[in-house]
Amino acid sequence: MTKIKVATDWLEACAGCHMSFLDIDDRILELLKHVELHSTPITDLKHPPEEGVDVGILTGAVGNTHQLEVARRMRERCKILIAMGDCATFGGICTMLNFFDKEEALRRGYVETESTVEGRIPRSEEIARPLEKVLAVDEVVPVDVHLPGCPPSADAIWFVLTELLAGRMPVLAGDNLKYD
Amino acid sequence: MTKVQITIDGQKIAAEAGSTVLEAAREAGLDIPTLCHHPALSNWGACRICLVEIERQRALQTACTFPVTEGMVVHTESEKVVAARKFVLQLLFSERNHYCMYCQMSGDCELQSLAYRYGLTEWPYPRPVEPLAVDATRQYFVMDHNRCILCRRCVRACAELVANHTLGVRERGIHSMITADLNVPMGESSCIQCGTCLQVCPTGALMDLKSAYRGRETQVERTRSTCVGCSIGCGIELVSRANHLVRIEGDWDAEVNKGLLCVVGRFEPLFDDRQRVTQPLVRRRGLLEPCEWDEALGLVAEKLSGDSLAALITTRATNETMTQFGRLFRSLGAEMAAVGSLAPAPGAEGRLTDLAEADVILVVGADLKKDHQVAGAFVRRAVDRGARLALVADADNGLASYATWHVGFDQMDSLVGMAAQASRPVVVCAADLPAEAEAALAPLAGKASFLGLSRGSNSRGAVAAGLPLSRGGEASARVLYILAEDDRLHIPRNGAGFVVAQASYVGPLTDMADVVLPAPIWAEQSGHVTNTEGRVQSVQAALTPPENVWPTVKVLKTLAGRLNLAL
Ligand code: SF4
Numbered sequence: 001m002t003k004i005k006v007a008t009d010w011l012e013a014c015a016g017c018h019m020s021f022l023d024i025d026d027r028i029l030e031l032l033k034h035v036e037l038h039s040t041p042i043t044d045l046k047h048p049p050e051e052g053v054d055v056g057i058l059t060g061a062v063g064n065t066h067q068l069e070v071a072r073r074m075r076e077r078c079k080i081l082i083a084m085g086d087c088a089t090f091g092g093i094c095t096m097l098n099f100f101d102k103e104e105a106l107r108r109g110y111v112e113t114e115s116t117v118e119g120r121i122p123r124s125e126e127i128a129r130p131l132e133k134v135l136a137v138d139e140v141v142p143v144d145v146h147l148p149g150c151p152p153s154a155d156a157i158w159f160v161l162t163e164l165l166a167g168r169m170p171v172l173a174g175d176n177l178k179y180d
Numbered sequence: 181m182t183k184v185q186i187t188i189d190g191q192k193i194a195a196e197a198g199s200t201v202l203e204a205a206r207e208a209g210l211d212i213p214t215l216c217h218h219p220a221l222s223n224w225g226a227c228r229i230c231l232v233e234i235e236r237q238r239a240l241q242t243a244c245t246f247p248v249t250e251g252m253v254v255h256t257e258s259e260k261v262v263a264a265r266k267f268v269l270q271l272l273f274s275e276r277n278h279y280c281m282y283c284q285m286s287g288d289c290e291l292q293s294l295a296y297r298y299g300l301t302e303w304p305y306p307r308p309v310e311p312l313a314v315d316a317t318r319q320y321f322v323m324d325h326n327r328c329i330l331c332r333r334c335v336r337a338c339a340e341l342v343a344n345h346t347l348g349v350r351e352r353g354i355h356s357m358i359t360a361d362l363n364v365p366m367g368e369s370s371c372i373q374c375g376t377c378l379q380v381c382p383t384g385a386l387m388d389l390k391s392a393y394r395g396r397e398t399q400v401e402r403t404r405s406t407c408v409g410c411s412i413g414c415g416i417e418l419v420s421r422a423n424h425l426v427r428i429e430g431d432w433d434a435e436v437n438k439g440l441l442c443v444v445g446r447f448e449p450l451f452d453d454r455q456r457v458t459q460p461l462v463r464r465r466g467l468l469e470p471c472e473w474d475e476a477l478g479l480v481a482e483k484l485s486g487d488s489l490a491a492l493i494t495t496r497a498t499n500e501t502m503t504q505f506g507r508l509f510r511s512l513g514a515e516m517a518a519v520g521s522l523a524p525a526p527g528a529e530g531r532l533t534d535l536a537e538a539d540v541i542l543v544v545g546a547d548l549k550k551d552h553q554v555a556g557a558f559v560r561r562a563v564d565r566g567a568r569l570a571l572v573a574d575a576d577n578g579l580a581s582y583a584t585w586h587v588g589f590d591q592m593d594s595l596v597g598m599a600a601q602a603s604r605p606v607v608v609c610a611a612d613l614p615a616e617a618e619a620a621l622a623p624l625a626g627k628a629s630f631l632g633l634s635r636g637s638n639s640r641g642a643v644a645a646g647l648p649l650s651r652g653g654e655a656s657a658r659v660l661y662i663l664a665e666d667d668r669l670h671i672p673r674n675g676a677g678f679v680v681a682q683a684s685y686v687g688p689l690t691d692m693a694d695v696v697l698p699a700p701i702w703a704e705q706s707g708h709v710t711n712t713e714g715r716v717q718s719v720q721a722a723l724t725p726p727e728n729v730w731p732t733v734k735v736l737k738t739l740a741g742r743l744n745l746a747l
Pocket residue numbers: 277278279280281283284285286287289290291292327383384385
């Protein structure tokens with residue numbers, strides 16, 4: 001049996017969702033019997049292969065031009081796209097920024113932080129620019145499976161992956177569906 | 181009661197005529213979700229989450245407002261219904277900020293739990309981006325418009341239960357906002373901070389400063405008890421976690437208050453920041469120093485025997501404490517008193533519920549916006565319903581704007597005469613009235629029902645235990661024993677040579693005492709209190725006192741033992 005190829009990436013996120021993924025503990029051995037884990041931010045391979053994967057997982061919201069690119073590339077290179085975690089599904093805590101003036105937020109972050117001396121807002125052409133608003137993944141590319149949670153529990157992640165392996169679209173309910 | 185036959189989800193139900201589909205379904209144990217509906221409030225039909233399919237009705241109907249009729253067939257979870265409910269939820273989540281992960285209500289929120297129930301995993305509509313104001317101008321709780329779903333439970337609670345009419349809705353459509361009075365900050369409005377709106381809010385929009393983020397329903401304990409903030413004796417639920425008080429809520433099932441509380445009962449205990457007395461203290465060379473119970477009690481027992489003795493007790497104490505206190509100090513021949521007083525009742529004693537039936541309410545000397553505030557809410561409700569308020573009180577009385585007549589004591593006779601003409605007059609009297617006012621009420625004996633508002637939470641319990649009531653300043657003896665517990669009593673020393681204070685907190689009493697015996701606070705002891713109507717109600721301990729604090733009754737019994745008194 002050929003293994004299912006999975007790639008993951010993170011956008012504007014705290015890495016908590018990926019930690020929760022690792023929290024499936026020894027079940028990862030079982031998973032690896034059926035799954036070939038391709039690129040992830042926590043392994044050496046960073047980009048999904050050009051020939052594509054079966055399942056792509058994105059965590060985090062889309063807050064700048066680089067993340068927009070990453071999200072689009074993942075969408076192009078996977079068959080089923082999972083938005084994992086509140087930030088990816090709804091925008092999550094990153095969207096707090098949307099309730100502030102962007103310049104004010106940048107100033108607060110780069111200039112006015114208590115530990116900063118002579119700070120500057122970075123505006124090089126070579127780095128990503130913040131978007132007007134922080135967006136959920138499905139505001140940027142179509143998403144097939146939404147898995148909310150801040151982070152989603154290891155059990156919920158396990159449930160979604162095993163349902164997909166069994167050829168079913170996961171339907172979240174009970175303890176698997178949480179927004180916090 | 182006439183019954184009508186209806187069918188809900190295939191189940192045949194005999195429902196009460198005139199009830200709503202929701203009531204009939206709940207009566208039969210069927211669960212229709214609701215948000216704007218609340219059992220203590222009128223039905224509104226604002227949120228549309230309770231939509232059901234009723235055969236031969238063109239559109240889906242709101243179960244909370246739709247009355248049952250003979251032969252009605254209802255489907256509560258059909259495909260169409262579920263789709264409509266999901267749509268309603270999606271709209272609610274897109275309208276304002278419902279990013280749950282940083283909301284204090286997460287885990288206990290009614291909106292969130294419905295989103296879980298209907299499997300909401302994505303928001304198909306644009307997310308909100310406009311921040312709304314957060315109104316933190318009130319002392320005890322905050323209004324965060326960003327989480328509000330405009331269900332108007334708060335508006336109805338303020339109008340129908342508290343009859344304070346502070347809240348309303350301004351603007352229309354998506355611009356609608358909950359507002360206070362003519363759009364002033366909540367803290368500058370007519371709000372009396374009773375917190376009833378807070379208690380009924382289904383979301384995180386109304387946020388209790390003390391209990392926010394301090395524990396979800398699954399993590400806290402609930403203890404039914406009675407408020408000892410005043411002599412109304414409202415039924416409360418103490419919400420605690422890890423031996424800390426998190427919140428106080430009104431008990432919807434309590435006969436006295438039916439869920440209502442006032443600022444004194446709901447918030448003030450949580451903001452009590454006085455320093456606890458945690459061990460016995462004796463004064464040596466002018467300074468209070470910690471000592472063992474054995475030493476402190478030995479010293480007290482020695483002073484209690486033989487010398488001229490006065491003993492005062494707070495009227496926040498339970499009936500059990502009053503009884504034990506009475507036994508001990510009676511057998512010691514002490515001059516005893518409980519610090520409180522009863523209101524006059526020259527006629528049949530009434531109940532708070534009489535206010536709901538009254539056509540004329542004569543309030544004499546009481547400011548129900550300051551004291552006995554829940555009774556104030558009942559009076560305002562009566563006025564809303566058409567009863568007339570006759571006020572004998574100072575010009576600045578808090579209920580003045582509700583009064584049809586408002587006079588000073590000197591013109592009281594005219595209002596007494598008028599009340600005598602009413603068909604169901606109720607007289608609400610404050611304690612400590614001038615003797616002339618008391619006498620002026622005589623013509624209403626046999627005509628009106630009298631609701632006296634005693635001063636001190638448990639003055640009636642004190643009287644029942646045989647303790648005389650006093651203002652607390654009169655006692656003079658060589659030894660003074662003051663059982664204050666957590667009360668803020670102001671008792672002068674009156675030349676006493678030795679003062680014992682049984683107190684929960686450091687304050688003026690402990691400053692003057694020669695021996696301080698630590699006492700539990702009200703939430704740490706069980707027993708009974710008797711409210712101003714004479715109802716004996718139960719007080720339940722929700723917290724464990726600090727390690728070295730003995731129950732009040734145990735201290736009294738131990739003292740009796742030391743003095744070889746068989747009580
Ligand atoms: S009010 Fe309820 S639904 Fe809204 S953010 Fe808070 S917990 Fe979530």
